[in-house]
Amino acid sequence: MSTIAIPNSATMHHDDHAHEHHKETFLTKYIFSQDHKMIAKQFLITGIIMGVIAMTLSILFRIQLAYPDQSFPLLEVLLGKFAPEGRLDPNFYLSLVTIHGTIMVFFVLTAGLSGTFSNLLIPLQLGARDMASPFMNMLSYWLFFSASVIMLSTFFIESGPAGGGWTIYPPLSALPKAMPGSGLGMTLWLVSMILFVASSLMGGINYVSTILNMRTKGMDLWKMPLTIWAFFLTAILGILSFPVLVAGVVLLIFDRSFGTSFYLSDIYIGGQALANEGGSPILWEHLFWFLGHPEVYIVIMPAMGIASEVMSVNSRKPIFGYHAMVYSLIGITVLSFIVWGHHMFVTGMNPFLGGVFMITTLIIAVPSAVKTFNWLATLWRGNIRFTPAMLFAIGLVSFFISGGLTGIWLGNAALDINLHDTYFVVAHFHLVMGSAAIFGMLAGIYHWFPKMFGRLMNPKLGYLHFWLTFASAYLVFFPMHFMGLDGVPRRYYAFTEFESMQKWLSVNVFITWAAILGAVAQVAFLFNFFYSIFFGEKSTQNPWQANTLEWTTPVERIHGNWPGEIPTVYRWSYDYSKPGHDEDFITQDTPLSATMSSNLPHDFEGNEEAERIQEQWNIEHKNVDSREEVK
Amino acid sequence: MVLNKEIDRYNLQPKKFILWLFIVSSIIFFAGLTSGFIVYTGDVGKTLNVQLPNVFIYSTAVIILSSLTLHWSFLQNKKLRFTQQRLGLWLTFVLGVVFIGLQIYGWSVWTNLGVFFINSNASISFVYAFTFLHIIHIIAGLIILIAAIIGSYGNLPNVKNTFRMEISSIFWHFVDILWIYLYLFLLLNQ
DSSP states (O other), X not given: OHHHHHHHHHHHHHXXXXXXXXXXXXXXXXXXXXXXXXXXHHHHHHHHHHHHHHHHHHHHHHHHHHOTTOOOHHHHHHHGGXXXXXXXXXXXXXXXXXXXXXXXXXXXXXXXXXXXXXXXXXXXXXXXXXXXXXXXXXXXXXXXXXXXXXXXHGGXXXXXXXXXXXXXXXXXXXXXTSOGGGSHHHHHHHXXXXXXXXXXXXXXXXXXXXXXXXXXXXXXXXXXXXXXXXXXXXXXXXXXXXXXXXXXXXXXXXXXXXXXXXXXXXXEETTEEOSOOSOOHHHHHHHHHHHHHHHHHHHHHHHHHHHHHHHHHHHTSOOTTHHHHHHHXXXXXXXXXXXXXXXXXXXXXXXXXXXXXXXXXXXXXXXXXXXXXXXXXXXXXXOOOOOHHHHHHHHHHHHHHHHHHHHHHHHSHHHHHHHTTBHHHHHHHIIIIIIHHHHHHHHHHHHHHHHHHSEEOOHHHHHHHHHXXXXXXXXXXXXXXXHHHTTOBTTOSOGGGSGGGGGGHHHHHHHHHHHHHHHHHHHHHHHHHHHHHHHSEEOOSSTTOOOSGGGGSOTTOOTTSOSSSOOOOOSOSOOBSOTTOSSSBOOTXXXXXXXXXXXXXXXXXXOHHHHHHHHHHHHHTTOOOHHHHHO | OHHHHHHHHHOSHHHHHHHHHHHHHHHXXXXXXXXXXXXXXXXXXXXXXXXXXXXXXXXXXHHHHHHHHHHHHHHHHHTTOHHHHHHHHHHHHHHHHHHHHHHHHHHHHHHHTTOOXXXXXXXXXXXXXXXXXXXXXXXXXXXXXXXXXXXXTSSSOHHHHHHHHHHHHXXXXXXXXXXXXXXXXXXXXX
């Protein structure tokens, strides 16, 4: 029965579809679009705007840290009662830190990064017309957009945005009376995050379903580019960890609004004991960090995938250790679920349990090092093209190394007890997941800009952007290590008031000016990005001479991606500089029969007939066996 | 060739897979909650010291029965007996509503005994939270059932009717098993 019905329903759909296509309006094309490429651009531009906002917030609190005694009347003009007499209000300072963290981690580096590149590249690189459920994909963007609006709207309410830190530990987050940032701002933070998680889950579920079900003919899992592997494992991480955050948040909402005691016990406000009794704030930390730790890999893994692809294309070499790259991503994915306790070494955790978490944490260094060495080996003796995307990808490797090394320190319980909640931690994660992931995202933007907008970004402005950003990121975060070693606590409004820490004031001034330099450098990027959308140099179909399938689609970016049949895949995506071939790249849809002069025995995957034909060809053309030459 | 292209675009398999992934995230959600329960009772030392309402036994029976009626309806659809399919779907829907009623009655039994949601022993609050969040899943299941009921009235191609039937079966059996898991979990921790 169903076999008879399928063609019927398909034709019916086709008519529908053609009909839709004719009356495509501004609203369906640019606003409520179900096309994955348009949704990717929506995610990207929203992510960039959120990123600029979060960066501005960081400049505001950096000014406070550098000049704690100085008044800036301009601040009062801009912020009103959040900066009385031109100095930031301490509660507003806490809100700034909280919202800066929240926006950067979730809205920029989760939704902005995965949302953009998973949406853009999964169908294009796998050879699919669109996502498994284009409607759900659209819903995912609009939930994200609503979450962004609600998060930003908290700047316009009386008590200000949430102020309990991006980890919103109870009791601060559970008691609206605790401080101004625990009031309405915190309620809206929770609402916004629930919408955000719903958006992430819809996106992630869509990505996994598309990757597993909708690959084109010939695209088996081991022919997928590393970008897709990274997006795939990132989406799995999201599906397995975000629901736990929701579980924790639901209980937190019960505590906040209904008076239960999941997280609250023995609390006095203004000398008055609260009725809540018997709860455990540590329970929240467990639930939060079970998401929170995988979250940092949700942030970094797509960036890693993008860097692998960009570095291979621009080194004109196959990625070094493709299988090792995939297995290390899988290793990171699995390990990320059993390390959350390293955020909780100072919560009175059983030292034996701390030891277990310490060991699992340090094991993550192994797959991370595998990836790092493979990137370096990919560069080794490559025919490197220093495009802006390539520079940002190399920048990612640099930050990942310098930030990753301090991870080994912090993963040790004995060291962490000293370094916990100091600027050392701030330096560590801003390098290893902040700067590294942002650089991966920027590499992706420069690399796939032609695919998104049909035009190229200006490389000279790209170089300027890279060098200023790269230098300022190190100038901002490197000195923080030394502050942390001296015991300077993070999140403090005016720690230089402590006598023992007064000496750090000059360093604070230095860091603030470096941060301002970094912020100004982004103007080069923003101008380049928005100018090039409309006036950039027109791109060719395959501007970087890359192998992956997205460069076989027309520059015009049509609905359904390929005008005719979807191309079939015959080889992996890393056939760069293959000996015997006349060009230094072979696209994935080039059959082996078209590249007789460069085929290697393992290309045939044990197909004896094909091997025989190749040998025949070699004899006829007196082809010196390239294998022998290589040996 | 044209046919080939159409299939890659209108294959329903990826959509069914989406449901499975949603179920995975739902399992993780309840695994998170029940682990929270274990951590709480372990850390704080307060355990579930009140007997669960007896009505939960009846609600368990009702939800299992509803799975059976839905499966019967599914088989009728395979045999193209649409009237029986519709009857089975309606029966399942009604049993689902009865289940919600019984759960809420269970809460009232507890509140009459003075065992409230807002409690200094959060393991009792956890029971309310589990049942409440499960009811939300049941309501989602009822909405999917309504879509299947609409599909069974014959104004859709039968592929779509069957597809909706499959979707609602997978999800409904899942929420059924989910309740059995939660109930057993609570019984074992009593």
